[in-house]
Amino acid sequence: MITNIRKLPTSDEIISAHPLSEAGYATIAKDREEVRAILSGEDDRLLFIVGPCSAWPFVAALEYGQRLAKLAEEVKDDLKLIMRVYIQKPRTTKGWTGPVNQPDPFADPDVEKGAMYARSLMVKLIELGLPIADEAVFTHNARGFIELLSWVAIGARSTEDQEHRIFASAQDCPVGMKNPTSGSIKIGVNSVIAAQRHHTAVFDGYQVETSGNAYAHLVLRGGANGPNYHLDDLFKAQKLLEEQDLENTSLVIDASHENCRVQGDKNPEYQRDVIREVMYNLQKHPDLRRTVKGFMLESFLKTGNQKVEKLTPESIDVHGLSITDPCLGWEATEELIRDAAKLHSKR
């Protein structure tokens, strides 16, 4: 059963409360085109999708965006930076579900406030000149948000789900399909195949045909059996992608999640080692460059994380310390991105 039903603002209301400028929309169209060019190999820069695990709190996320926009300009000849602005977190049982549901983690869920929070933050970041990324936890109610994105993820827990695969196949925005939580590269490739193909489906009372998303690609994020960013994983993924009839056979390495687990715990600093190892392999094995097109990194102003359940509005750190997965801090992020740009400039 469902209870406590509250009308939410329509997408038109959400959009008119926080409109994006014409210039902003034009930037998104251009950013998406650049991402497509990188994925297809016409543009030989690397994608770097970086930012906090969840886009909260507002002021710290904006501060992070200001710093990242500056850095993006500095490295733009070698790297295309996209900021993670993740507004929803899937949860097994309990815990904070992200700012769009619960903009105040100490208060009750309030999707109306959360939708306004998320749209406002996204619009401000785009107006700073940053392309942004999000994960599609849900496949409906996307309008007002989806138009703002330059890169969308289908998460590890949804990548096998037909509803999400069909959703991905309908998007104009490049979509990264993660491998499932088991770590299976084969199932991740199946998701890419499904998202690149067209489907007939029901959507909101209509039969529709999706066009297929030619820029759907694989994201390796490790799994229950360990990481999947090592050399033999990359060759395995390349082989599986290239033996399929795909428009696009590229992949992005997620340096976080199960790929940054060391001795049982996620270690945000280890993300640097993941990226450096892969870059080393790209140098040694140039045939991997046609496949590996970039990285994802969980990064915020401060290194680590805090458990919101144990904190109060007084004791919580609101200056850019993650309340979900641990992130790499700003100084280390900046240094890593500069190093990666320099290394990749020798391509």
Add this chain to the structure above:
Amino acid sequence: MIKNITKLPTADEIIAANPLSEEGLARVQKDRQEVRDILDGKDDRLLFIVGPCSAWPFDAAMEYGRRLAKVAEEVKDDIKVIMRVYIQKPRTTKGWTGPVNQPDPFGKPDMVKGIHYARKLMVNLVEMGLPIADEAVFTHNARGFIELITWLAIGARSTEDQEHRIHASALECPVGLKNPTSGSIRIGVNSVIAAQRPHTAGFDGYQVETTGNKYAHLVLRGGSDGPNYHLDDLYKAQEILESEDLHARAVIVDASHENSRIRGSKNPVHQTDVIREVLHNLRLHTDLQKTVKGFMLESFIKTGNQKAEALTPETIDMDGLSITDPCLGWEETEALIRDVASLYSKIRTA
């Protein structure tokens, strides 16, 4: 991008075209309550969710339903029989996506036709006195169908997905959450936990709270590492379920899918071995009876399957041979259900 947009009938139009009688609606309520009682242990019968992999063609599915309704009546003291009426099939790349999308596998997708096909078949079967089961491949546009269903599955490919878990948590119908394709029992239990809990979510323009579905339960269907219906798996599932703060802690064993795979291929006849082994274990290990509450079986009129892609409207067998996963044929199904009823009447302890 989306294109070739066709307006579909509304749920009201779908319902009005093939209405269900008052008695039919009342029977669905009663059947759901019986399933809840079985899951709770108040009713010590076994659930048997049986029927074709996909509910096609119409006449063969109806014929199957007539035969099943008769057996269901015969074994009703020991077994609660529910018929699989699966109208959608998830596909990786290509292939037939089920009668609701493509009621004619040789024609183009036609959902207007498919929706009426599916509603009509479901209504006819419910009026026959059969409770029915389906899988929620999608989480929207459920009205017109969901009210007809006594047991609903969340499939292995969707069981980890938050949208499907929240959908399950909002339903009044008992929902079986499958383990994922990897075979992980732990993740299957996580799905049960998530479905039993309340959630706040955006749904079609509204913020809603789901109440949680107390009768969400686990379905073991095997995985890429092999089957998960053996004694050790059942104890493992029991232990994990009992370590969690849950209402229903029940397991259904899906005898098909990866549990029926022998030497690399799915063998529909092996489903009978799966069920016999589990029953044997329920007899020897009576403490498992509080957990294992039933079975799922893929069964149709004929044993095996045929590949629709390799056939024509002239060569296809329309008399109850599956066009998706291989099924156990009717005679073997009937014999199995009777055997199980007679065996279970002797082994249940309650």
